[in-house]
Amino acid sequence: MSSSIGENLRITVFGQSHSPAVGVVMEGLPAGAPVDVERLAAFLARRAPGRNDWSTPRKEADEPEFLSGVKDGVVCGGPVTAILRNTDVRSGDYAAYFHTPRPGHADYTAAVKYGPARDAAGGGHFSGRLTAPLCVAGGICLQLLEREGIAVRAHIASIAGIPDEGDILTGGVGEIFPTLSVEQGEKMRGAIAAARAEGDSVGGVVECAVLGVPAGLGDPLFGGMESRLAAVLLGIPAVKGVEFGAGFGAAALRGSENNDPFALEKGRVVTLTNHAGGILGGITTGMPVRFRVAFKPTPSIAKTQRTVDLVNMEETTIAVGGRHDPCIVPRAVPCVEAAAALAVYDAWLGRKKEL
Amino acid sequence: MSSSIGENLRITVFGQSHSPAVGVVMEGLPAGAPVDVERLAAFLARRAPGRNDWSTPRKEADEPEFLSGVKDGVVCGGPVTAILRNTDVRSGDYAAYFHTPRPGHADYTAAVKYGPARDAAGGGHFSGRLTAPLCVAGGICLQLLEREGIAVRAHIASIAGIPDEGDILTGGVGEIFPTLSVEQGEKMRGAIAAARAEGDSVGGVVECAVLGVPAGLGDPLFGGMESRLAAVLLGIPAVKGVEFGAGFGAAALRGSENNDPFALEKGRVVTLTNHAGGILGGITTGMPVRFRVAFKPTPSIAKTQRTVDLVNMEETTIAVGGRHDPCIVPRAVPCVEAAAALAVYDAWLGRKKEL
């Protein structure tokens, strides 16, 4: 089912941009696991819109209401369900796109898939709004992973071709604008502002590292950590590519360059480099799991674009009004962390069982 | 389960490099679907080893034996099972690696995951040998997709940084060495030969296009075609990255550049460009589905590398003997086609049902 994912921890994300609520059901969370609602709120705030000049002015409280599964701050055993009400909804903004699909959006494919019954308002079930419940689920997993000594960190690796500088394993990430280098972050913000001024948008890359992952998580073949992570990450709207470790760069290396030599460090097996991104044969090596995620530029732009009138079947043009981020990458950083946490915690729950 | 994948067509790949056989069970193939065994054999021959100087000299007949599900050349309704016997097996070659894991291989992670019971010979269940049953399943899907007017084409996009030239949508792909440009293919073969001579290996990128895909396949969120394709592709050993359409390149574009304008062509909705790789909101647009897959260089190299003796827990070195491809990319091309066919046919079986 397309709105569900996970093997040991199964989440189902539901809702449309303008339905009464969006939400998530989580099955498989262990009874007794604590959920710190305040820390979760702080995590969700990193994704929430309307807080600065590079995000949509749509405002949502984004305080999850737990309908089931959590009692007195701990998971009680049944499925955990949390919802976020959609309040700042202006569906009128979208009536025009119902029959004139916005380029780069799911408007057209939703029309083909679901026909006249589709909920096109705000992108419906395809909206970036669905990353809010994803972050609720992922935010809980981040807390549970932390208890196991596993931390997830991500930053903007580049926006509009402007790269960040520094190492995610050691550097500090900005709170307001999640780059390692304040200076490079300034340049990126300039690029976003420039695009916005021209009624345009920009894309970027998010890099993520998962630290403290024990060796042995994941499975061979389709259950490999790469498949697990990619399936969640590519479910985030606007993601068009994922690479692990040296990724596409590895394709240009020789084996002697790309192979990570094994060594001992304080009696523990490590690799001296980490081109594998912490994954060999789909299974974690104990080194940090590292990957990069490509986000396309926000498709909603004010510039006039060619499109098609699906009713009269004739070509026309469109200029997308409404409220949109000129760049979603800053808000996507916690989404990537959430996706990573979901995949890693799912694998962690399925870790090797003793005979 | 890690060795299974698919929603409407579910495949389970089994076997180890040196077990009596490798094979695949396919559930969900429609009764009455014809299976052309000769064409399947021709497809498998493209992946088979031992045929030229860039592949391992291990020879396998690779003629699938159908144990169930196919009768008189057609699918009869029950699960289809095909096996390939492992015949040219020299397990002795691998005894040394049981305790001294080869860098870049799954030897170490398998040891952590499965402990002393693991079948390390030839990489066990992690071996590239498992792509043979994957190609059996994918090869059958290719035949069934063809009946729907859907074709899958792939070529080597680059090896060792040397790019192919031409367009996969229009160009012809070499039979022996699957590039569009014979000249560039020669350069790549030179790079492979050079690496081999130095006891080294090279990686590369495979580009794939699926033509004739109707609009409307796939689902939102985790059921998107990107997630579906990536989960299978990243299950192929040595794959470390996947990008769709403009992929990582899209991250550096503006929305006005990356968005694909809609237009009409003979009364059909098309996009004037295809940076989306034929997928919007996870659902096919009707344009060719395009993606690129990064393969790391073969980890098995003759050069001496650092590793660890897991029994005595001390550092040591290793030089990998045995029979290995100095570059697996040429043989990986049909594997990518097979993986694509599996994901697309699975989505096709789940296409919109009339109410």
Add this chain to the structure above:
Amino acid sequence: MSSSIGENLRITVFGQSHSPAVGVVMEGLPAGAPVDVERLAAFLARRAPGRNDWSTPRKEADEPEFLSGVKDGVVCGGPVTAILRNTDVRSGDYAAYFHTPRPGHADYTAAVKYGPARDAAGGGHFSGRLTAPLCVAGGICLQLLEREGIAVRAHIASIAGIPDEGDILTGGVGEIFPTLSVEQGEKMRGAIAAARAEGDSVGGVVECAVLGVPAGLGDPLFGGMESRLAAVLLGIPAVKGVEFGAGFGAAALRGSENNDPFALEKGRVVTLTNHAGGILGGITTGMPVRFRVAFKPTPSIAKTQRTVDLVNMEETTIAVGGRHDPCIVPRAVPCVEAAAALAVYDAWLGRKKEL
């Protein structure tokens, strides 16, 4: 995942008896499917408590709020989520049972499974309250099946050993007390009243028939209609047995008695008897699908019973107060219909696809 079921239509039931809400997410409902909210409410009213003297006085409005997936009365394509708020909640009633499990209830097994974090109030996630969202999902399926000419009918086959009389295929079922025979119904109600007066409870059997099912639904082996139906039916609290067609009675027949001869009726293949309950080899024959479901007597009784104090680990006694049905069978009839509708509609969505 234990709270989810279904292959083509996947439902996830969530909530506890005393959590803010219970609810259900439905994935796979076809876009454009109409949902008649008024008829759904009428169906839910048949299950709702507090309406007569054989059910618990707990009162719940049981008006589902649709949070997602339904727009303007039709399914829009994304997951359909409906919740029912828990309002008439008196958790204090249950504090005593946290450590002294009620015989016949899940109190003890929940304690073992989930430990101190469990939500024991009202039975938590094990409560019969969870059949409310099951009936929301099943009620929608009943409406969609009706559009295909498929009807689901059930009645009380027996209570406290008192059998109903008549044939569910032809007889009318009482609205308030769902028996075919008013007279037998009166006797059953007498038995319920008698048990209630003694602080006791009674069980019973529900018989269900699904009419208009085309031949060819279901699959061999574990995907057979029997397995599909049983897995949902046995998920209803208090169900301890399921039998199809002649069921346990068939075990005492000879083949020549039990086999249903094939014949033609208006050019259509029928069977002259229906000991198979409309299912052969797991696949529907086109005859009515028939089955019976055994419900144990409500475990909550006022009579004093032996139990164990789990804190002090000593034997003690308990008399269950609170609000309970002396017999859940009348309210279980729509639950059985809902479960049947879910399993049949799921199979219907997976019906034979043309090549």
Add this chain to the structure above:
Amino acid sequence: MSSSIGENLRITVFGQSHSPAVGVVMEGLPAGAPVDVERLAAFLARRAPGRNDWSTPRKEADEPEFLSGVKDGVVCGGPVTAILRNTDVRSGDYAAYFHTPRPGHADYTAAVKYGPARDAAGGGHFSGRLTAPLCVAGGICLQLLEREGIAVRAHIASIAGIPDEGDILTGGVGEIFPTLSVEQGEKMRGAIAAARAEGDSVGGVVECAVLGVPAGLGDPLFGGMESRLAAVLLGIPAVKGVEFGAGFGAAALRGSENNDPFALEKGRVVTLTNHAGGILGGITTGMPVRFRVAFKPTPSIAKTQRTVDLVNMEETTIAVGGRHDPCIVPRAVPCVEAAAALAVYDAWLGRKKEL
């Protein structure tokens, strides 16, 4: 997928009665688990045909060949695949039934489901032959459960209405004819012989108990042990009913009779009776899991029966020749044990994880 089942241990059963082989793939068996091939063979022998006068004279060696996943007698981590060659195949026997379906068989429903491509020989994928790989998988689980102190025992509870006498928890089960009472077994064998002499067949009931199951296995709702067991059991051809503990009998009891009082026994919580069949709220109580399974009489009988000619669409008659068991119940006993072992071991693998 209909031929697969299981959550933590997933099995896929494949093959047709007359295909080259039948077999099973098992995913999720823990690496290092020993497989005793000789004991497995002894277990399979109990199901094998052709050994006595109440089973079909078809003879199959039924020695499983392990194609993958087992090395040096232990599970190595990848999927375990075992096949059984079909050797004593006489497909000619079945040509007649292709268009004149045998009453009580899946011939007709297979024709509707799969059309002309179906493999009707010997019942194809619907054949009782498929219980051989089920027993391979279940037989391995029986061995692994035994290591955890869990034993599965079953006996013929009745044949042709003749009941066994004794208690499966304490009594010894006959090796050749698995009853507790030799005398009652003699009567049953007499009934089988009588039916056989008249070209007829008889059905029966198998009772099973699982001893040593710890409290806490299984899950609420659809993941309950009843749902889990029933889904596998009803996948065995000819099973038409399942009941747990007091089952249908419980429906006639009062709560005060059916509830099992809790008590302490050597410091352990037990129930003084076991009408629940060791399952409350879907979760094991620690008492023996008990259930009964109804088998219909073998549908293949020599007596002339009415049927339909599907080609000419006219009524006709049929007398089933070929080789068939006049009663499958004796051979079904190990199949029930295998099914129980699969469901219980699957739940055992998913037992409570420590936080």
